Amino acid sequence: MARARGSRRRLLVGGVLALLVLLVLAALASIVVGARWIPLAHVWSAVVAPTGGHDDVVVRSLRVPRTGLGVVVGVALGVAGAVIQGHTRNPLADPGLLGVSAGAAFAVCLAVYAFDIPSGTGSVAFALGGALVASVVVFALGTLGGGGGTPVTLALAGAAVTAFLGALTNALVLSDARTLDAYRFWAVGSLVGRPDAVLVQILPFLVAGLLLAAVNAPALNTLQLGEDVARGLGQRLGPARVLGVASVTLLTGAAVSATGPIAFVGLVVPHVARAITGPDHRWLIPYSGLLGALLLVVSDVAGRLIAVPAELPVGLVLALVGAPVFIALVRRRTLAAL
Numbered sequence: 001m002a003r004a005r006g007s008r009r010r011l012l013v014g015g016v017l018a019l020l021v022l023l024v025l026a027a028l029a030s031i032v033v034g035a036r037w038i039p040l041a042h043v044w045s046a047v048v049a050p051t052g053g054h055d056d057v058v059v060r061s062l063r064v065p066r067t068g069l070g071v072v073v074g075v076a077l078g079v080a081g082a083v084i085q086g087h088t089r090n091p092l093a094d095p096g097l098l099g100v101s102a103g104a105a106f107a108v109c110l111a112v113y114a115f116d117i118p119s120g121t122g123s124v125a126f127a128l129g130g131a132l133v134a135s136v137v138v139f140a141l142g143t144l145g146g147g148g149g150t151p152v153t154l155a156l157a158g159a160a161v162t163a164f165l166g167a168l169t170n171a172l173v174l175s176d177a178r179t180l181d182a183y184r185f186w187a188v189g190s191l192v193g194r195p196d197a198v199l200v201q202i203l204p205f206l207v208a209g210l211l212l213a214a215v216n217a218p219a220l221n222t223l224q225l226g227e228d229v230a231r232g233l234g235q236r237l238g239p240a241r242v243l244g245v246a247s248v249t250l251l252t253g254a255a256v257s258a259t260g261p262i263a264f265v266g267l268v269v270p271h272v273a274r275a276i277t278g279p280d281h282r283w284l285i286p287y288s289g290l291l292g293a294l295l296l297v298v299s300d301v302a303g304r305l306i307a308v309p310a311e312l313p314v315g316l317v318l319a320l321v322g323a324p325v326f327i328a329l330v331r332r333r334t335l336a337a338l
Contacts, residue, residue: 023294066300070296074292102166102169105130107126124202191314217284222240265292
């Protein structure tokens with residue numbers, strides 16, 4: 001048995017390395033491909049010894065930041081999806097379940113409507129703040145009554161807060177044309193046209209969320225046995241759930257605030273990772289992060305190739321790809337076994 005366990009561990013480590021190689025290749029393709037294709041030799045010179053030419057500006061100012069943002073957002077959404085599905089034991093749970101996307105959307109509209117902040121790092125700060133506040137409200141409502149909160153109460157609280165914030169957002173966009181324009185630009189879900197400093201701005205929240213997810217992984221493995229069994233094994237459900245909610249909030253809030261809502265990454269990717277790793281969240285979480293980054297970067301590249309010389313936003317590409325996958329997941333009976 002020890003030999004089989006060691007062999008499986010080597011296979012999983014090899015899978016991580018393979019995903020890293022694929023992610024590097026996808027990142028290179030993201031830098032090369034576009035309305036103007038840039039040879040790899042020019043990419044290398046632009047990174048190592050820039051001369052200030054047109055290709056250097058495109059690589060350093062546009063494509064490298066765009067690719068980096070796609071990688072970190074994909075990692076964040078993939079990990080958040082694995083954590084929220086593990087805590088709720090719901091195979092159709094999405095990182096937006098806690099009202100994070102709705103809170104960010106309302107905050108973006110409020111920034112434009114009340115404070116005249118149509119774009120830039122200010123709107124990102126508003127979006128991140130709105131996402132965090134919404135998740136705190138959802139968690140507070142879901143834990144009322146002294147029971148410490150359950151997956152069902154958290155999901156119900158998230159649905160209620162999402163509906164309420166959605167109504168407020170609609171009221172703002174219908175009453176002001178500038179707010180509607182800003183909201184449409186943000187809500188499409190894209191890696192293009194984001195502030196230059198957005199990656200630096202959200203990086204601390206992403207790192208904190210990833211650390212919390214890693215710490216939360218052993219508790220998620222215990223929770224898969226059921227709450228009663230987990231309690232019997234000494235697992236404290238309240239702190240474990242707080243840790244998981246905090247991780248999902250930080251990861252999803254930071255990702256959504258930077259790019260807008262990007263669907264299906266947090267929903268589909270954990271299922272693919274689970275098919276490879278099994279239910280062990282110590283492997284499921286890193287696999288979900290790498291697969292999420294790979295899916296997002298590849299989808300962004302595909303969006304540039306589908307509509308040359310224009311391009312499709314990555315949120316739209318993922319919606320076109322994710323909807324059939326989502327339907328297939330719903331039809332699978334094995335989903336109930338999560």
